[in-house]
Amino acid sequence: MPANLPPQYFEVEKRYREARTVSDKLRYLEEMMAIMPKHKGTDKLRADLRRRLAQLREMGATRKGPGRRAPVYLIEPEGVGQVALLGPPNTGKSSLLAALTKAQPLIAPYPYTTRLPLAGMMRYENVQVQLVDTPPVGEEYLEPWFPDLLRRADAWAVVLAPPEDPGLAWQRLCKNLARYYLCPEGNPPETPTSNLTVRPTLLILNQADLLPEPEDLALYLDVLPSNYPRLAVSALQGQGLAPLRAALFQILGMVRVYTRAPGKAANFKAPFVVPRRTTVLELAERIHHDLSRNFKFARVWGQKTFEGQRVTRDYPLQEGDVVEIHG
Numbered sequence: 001m002p003a004n005l006p007p008q009y010f011e012v013e014k015r016y017r018e019a020r021t022v023s024d025k026l027r028y029l030e031e032m033m034a035i036m037p038k039h040k041g042t043d044k045l046r047a048d049l050r051r052r053l054a055q056l057r058e059m060g061a062t063r064k065g066p067g068r069r070a071p072v073y074l075i076e077p078e079g080v081g082q083v084a085l086l087g088p089p090n091t092g093k094s095s096l097l098a099a100l101t102k103a104q105p106l107i108a109p110y111p112y113t114t115r116l117p118l119a120g121m122m123r124y125e126n127v128q129v130q131l132v133d134t135p136p137v138g139e140e141y142l143e144p145w146f147p148d149l150l151r152r153a154d155a156w157a158v159v160l161a162p163p164e165d166p167g168l169a170w171q172r173l174c175k176n177l178a179r180y181y182l183c184p185e186g187n188p189p190e191t192p193t194s195n196l197t198v199r200p201t202l203l204i205l206n207q208a209d210l211l212p213e214p215e216d217l218a219l220y221l222d223v224l225p226s227n228y229p230r231l232a233v234s235a236l237q238g239q240g241l242a243p244l245r246a247a248l249f250q251i252l253g254m255v256r257v258y259t260r261a262p263g264k265a266a267n268f269k270a271p272f273v274v275p276r277r278t279t280v281l282e283l284a285e286r287i288h289h290d291l292s293r294n295f296k297f298a299r300v301w302g303q304k305t306f307e308g309q310r311v312t313r314d315y316p317l318q319e320g321d322v323v324e325i326h327g
């Protein structure tokens with residue numbers, strides 16, 4: 001047995017042995033490769049895993065015809081948007097993914113458990129948001145796919161936890177991200193840089209159950225910058241998860257609108273999810289080209305003031321609007 005295999009290797013290996021599908025087996029083998037330390041003692045095992053990977057890939061390829069399977073870190077976007085969960089080690093990123101979606105990530109009391117990203121779909125009322133759990137961001141070098149994954153995400157949710165000072169952890173994280181030209185929106189680097197990837201960001205203080213006194217909780221939250229949405233939650237006890245679902249949708253900057261045909265009721269189960277400030281004409285264009293070409297006016301029933309009022313083509317849609325387009 002090669003020396004120094006970390007405990008999570010054996011957990012993943014167990015899942016690998018129990019996996020029934022080729023794609024699950026592939027996923028766990030890739031995870032085992034990522035977890036395994038690279039030194040002389042693991043050379044033989046590494047070669048053995050590589051051989052098994054090649055065999056499995058071949059099986060996968062013959063089953064699905066030509067073309068290679070995409071690597072696990074290329075996550076196909078699904079749902080109305082993708083939010084990456086990121087942060088320092090052991091804060092509960094994987095626990096949150098497990099609490100909010102049906103995904104089953106590895107969760108363990110030691111740091112650096114997650115080695116590869118894993119996606120899950122989170123339901124929020126009538127929409128699905130894709131969450132991606134990621135390996136921890138520490139001082140060390142990030143594998144190239146990691147910043148790429150963060151660039152492809154629509155928004156980021158930073159997961160912090162006591163007892164570490166979340167203000168300091170946040171500053172350290174921003175510094176680490178800046179090395180890869182990644183910047184949470186509203187926190188520009190001191191030296192202006194081009195090629196920055198800026199993403200709307202939500203701050204989550206997880207493990208709030210460890211701070212049962214309200215004043216302690218307030219103390220921890222207050223050190224986080226107030227220009228970001230800040231939420232205290234507990235993945236373990238399920239505290240604050242309903243507002244977190246809403247916040248994870250809202251950070252995407254989208255609104256839900258509903259269409260109705262004249263004289264018919266709107267279908268509230270199937271919203272159009274469009275970026276904030278989308279105009280009613282842009283919505284018409286999205287539904288059908290003819291609808292925008294023949295656009296005359298629209299009627300809007302809104303949450304606040306509108307009750308079937310006529311609006312012009314440049315009316316910016318609001319969350320919850322019901323729209324009737326007249327051509």
Ligand SMILES: Nc1nc2c(ncn2[C@@H]2O[C@H](COP(=O)(O)OP(=O)(O)OP(=O)(O)O)[C@@H](O)[C@H]2O)c(=O)[nH]1
Nearest residue numbers: 090091092093094095108109112113114136235236
């Ligand atoms: N008390 C408490 N413990 C939690 C909570 N969320 C997670 N934990 C525990 O914290 C430890 C780390 O959880 P993970 O979900 O693996 O954390 P992670 O951020 O994914 O860790 P890495 O992948 O290593 O970065 C586990 O022992 C969890 O059971 C929480 O809300 N409250």
Ligand SMILES: [Mg+2]
Nearest residue numbers: 093094113114
């Ligand atoms: Mg994890």
